[in-house]
Amino acid sequence: MSGDRSDVRSVAQPGPGPAARGVDWAGRAALAALGLAALTVAGGLAALGPYADVAALLAPRPPFEERPAAGVTEMAAVLQRIGSAGIDMYLRQLRWDLLVVLANVGWLGIWLHGAAAHLLSARWRRVVATAGALVPAAADLVEDAALALALTSYPALEPTTVAIAGLATQVKLVTFGGAVVAAIGLSISWGVRRVRCLWRLWRSGELRRGAAAAR
DSSP, rough: OHHHHHHHHHHHHHSHHHHHHHHHHHHHHHHHHHHHHHHHHHHHHHHHOOOOHHHHTTSSSSTTTSSOOSSSSHHHHHHHHHHHHHHHHHHHHHHHHHHHHHHHHHHHHHHHHHHTTSSSSSSHHHHHHHHHHHHHHHHHHHHHHHHHHEEEEEEEOHHHHHEEEEEEHHHHHHHHHHHHHHHHHHHHHHHHHHHHHHHHHHHHTHHHHHHHOOO
């Protein structure tokens, strides 16, 4: 209840002047636009870039980035099926994936930072956003490096390299999914909290008085 009352007071009391509010909202809009642009780049490369060609080449099996190879035998069988041309295509896709990783860091970090604004201090928002975006990105880079090493060394596949690629994929999927779920949960929490706050202000009349005082 104390948190709700503090929210009510923060909305009801006069805030910064119009110029300060304009700068604040302009910054938020710029960050949102940057995050949306990064999401568009990541989605576009995944849907239309080399990744889509590799997914079609390996079908009906998903790419190794979605379902790791169970071992050397399975990876060798897949690589034998796609041939040297398919391996070259896969290596080209792994180079393009660096852009996807960077784009994912951008939109996911911005989303987490903004969604946690009502719960955490500025310092902890930076910690959550940085960890939530960079941990899956680091796993993704390890995955790409291990896959590239395995592809270039085929047919002399090393079990350790295949195992590292598979472990990195699992870490990436778990941490990336966890970060997205956390961002969704924080966003829902923020929305519910603001709606409740505004509703209480409207019923008490403080919203209209606060707006009049701000003018």
